Amino acid sequence: MPDARSSLPFDLTAAAIPAVAGAWSAFLLAPLAELPAMPVAALCALGLFLLGLAAMRLATPPPAAFPVAVFTPPVADDEELLLDVPVEQRMDELAELLLSDPLPAPAAGSRVVQLFAPGAGHAGAVPVGQSGDASDALRLALDELRRSLARR
Incomplete structure (x- = not known):
C-alpha cells in the first residue's frame, strides 16, 4: 500500500x-x-x-493483483569477474560456449559469391541468360549500379 x-x-x-x-x-x-x-x-x-x-x-485502493517481490541485489565479494582474467587463460572454459556445428563457408562457385565478388559480371561469371531465374536481373542491376558509381 x-x-x-x-x-x-x-x-x-x-x-x-x-x-x-x-x-x-x-x-x-x-x-x-x-x-x-x-x-x-x-x-x-x-x-x-x-x-x-x-x-x-x-477511497481505498484495490488489493494488488500480484504480490510485490522483495529484491535484494547480490553483494559482490572479492570474486573474480569474467573480464579480469585474460581470454587465453580461460580457453577451456570458453570452449563450451563455441558452437558445435559452425556454419560452413559458402562454396566458391555459388551464385552469391559470384554476384558479389569483385569484378562480378566480367570474366569468370555465369553468362547472362543461362541461369534461368531472377539472378540474371539481379546481376544486371548490380552491374548497372557499379557502372553508375564508377562514373562519379
Whole structure:
C-alpha cells in the first residue's frame, strides 16, 4: 500500500479539480442571485475541496493483483569477474560456449559469391541468360549500379 506522503499530491489534485469548477460556476451564478461573487466562489471552492479531499481519503485502493517481490541485489565479494582474467587463460572454459556445428563457408562457385565478388559480371561469371531465374536481373542491376558509381 502506498504511504500517505506519496498519495497526498494525487489526493489534493483530485480534490482541487471539482473545487475550481464549482468556484467558477459560483462566481458566474452569484450575481444572478444578487450575492457577492468573490466570497460565494471562495466558500464554494473551500467546501468542494474539503468534500473532495474527504472522498479521496475514504477511497481505498484495490488489493494488488500480484504480490510485490522483495529484491535484494547480490553483494559482490572479492570474486573474480569474467573480464579480469585474460581470454587465453580461460580457453577451456570458453570452449563450451563455441558452437558445435559452425556454419560452413559458402562454396566458391555459388551464385552469391559470384554476384558479389569483385569484378562480378566480367570474366569468370555465369553468362547472362543461362541461369534461368531472377539472378540474371539481379546481376544486371548490380552491374548497372557499379557502372553508375564508377562514373562519379
